[in-house]
Amino acid sequence: MKLFTRRASIPDAAVWTPPGTTVVQRYRNALGHKEGAVVLVYTAGERRCSYFATACLGCTYRAASTARASRLTEAEAADLANTHAVGCRAMGHGVPAAPGDFNAAQIVRDRLRILRPRHLPAAPASPHSVLISNFHVDRVALQRDDAFIQQAMTEIARTEPDFVTTELNFSGTGTQFVIQPHPAPKPAPRRRTASRH
Ligand SMILES: [Zn+2]
Structure with a gap:
């Protein structure tokens, strides 16, 4: 009689390394x-x-x-x-569940949104190059390698070119992703004041 069944490949939090x-x-x-x-x-x-x-x-x-x-x-x-x-007094509760591809891509997109430069009245925003270290804080939730992050950014650059663009990187050997600022705010429409007669 089998008393214990070994649960297959549940990662041990004590030695776990988030993928990527x-x-x-x-x-x-x-x-x-x-x-x-x-x-x-x-x-x-x-x-x-x-x-x-x-x-x-x-x-x-x-x-x-x-x-x-x-x-x-x-x-x-x-x-x-x-x-x-x-x-910290949190109990160890194993390894965080890995997101599906859709949710993982959403984590990448959310980070890019947070990084997106905003215009300030005195300082117009300029485009911002994405570094792989920009995703450091997301890695435990993301659990994906660089290739996945690049793929997700490529997809955003394809569908939303006013948000993310690509250019040849510094050494000319790969792709650099660039986040474009929000469109500059439009000047407020002039109020028409009715002239009194
Ligand atoms: Zn903690």
């Missing part, structure tokens, strides 16, 4: 080794981007920047991860 990332450090939070959630320090990208991020698998904590720095070195990300782990 390279995990360089792991911390257990304040609940400790057995029950506590894991806090990851990772980078992403096929060519291992030199910027890092941290994410807690037990709560919604994500960080790829600080108030002082727009990008994190490994030491800075590890510092944030450690500080979070000391204070």
Whole structure:
């Protein structure tokens, strides 16, 4: 008689690496080794981007920047991860479910929308090149490689060319994605004032 059936290939949160990332450090939070959630320090990208991020698998904590720095070195990300782990009391509840392709593409689109430059009255916005590190904070939810992100952006560039465009990258070896600003606000229509007679 079989007492236990092994559930097939359920990833263990203690050693899990979100697809598309390279995990360089792991911390257990304040609940400790057995029950506590894991806090990851990772980078992403096929060519291992030199910027890092941290994410807690037990709560919604994500960080790829600080108030002082727009990008994190490994030491800075590890510092944030450690500080979070000391204070976080979330139970470890396994590995987050991977989204389907449609929802994953939506995560890419949402990030691009957040990055889209806005015009300010004094400073017209300029186009913004997309870096693979722009998706660092999304990697735990996204669980896709760079090729998927590029494919999703290619699709948006094809259907919404006023939102995302492509150009040859700096070294001329690949595609660079560029987010276009919102259209400049139209000048307010002049109010016609009726002349009194
Ligand atoms: Zn947490």
